[in-house]
Amino acid sequence: MNFKNVTLDCAELKGSIDIDVYDQFGLDDADLFTAPSSKNARQLDGIWAWFILQRIPRDGRKNYAPFINHFNSNSIIEVTIK
Numbered sequence: 001m002n003f004k005n006v007t008l009d010c011a012e013l014k015g016s017i018d019i020d021v022y023d024q025f026g027l028d029d030a031d032l033f034t035a036p037s038s039k040n041a042r043q044l045d046g047i048w049a050w051f052i053l054q055r056i057p058r059d060g061r062k063n064y065a066p067f068i069n070h071f072n073s074n075s076i077i078e079v080t081i082k
Helices: 029-033 038-042 045-054
Strands: 002-009 012-025 067-080
Touching: 029 045
Parallel strands: none
Antiparallel strands: 002 012, 012 067
């Protein structure tokens, strides 16, 4: 989170805020072998494919996370103080 062009002039605050968030979803051994829901997860072909895809070495990395979300937002803030 970054604040940019922030100005405070007596009774007025102006500026902008940048928000940049990354999230990656991954499966570990517990998701398929020890968690209470693991029995149901093992029955889904897509879960097995996801689990295997993560573990294929690529570009020198041990784990590959196929689901990465990226969120970016910029908002202008204007506040009047009375």
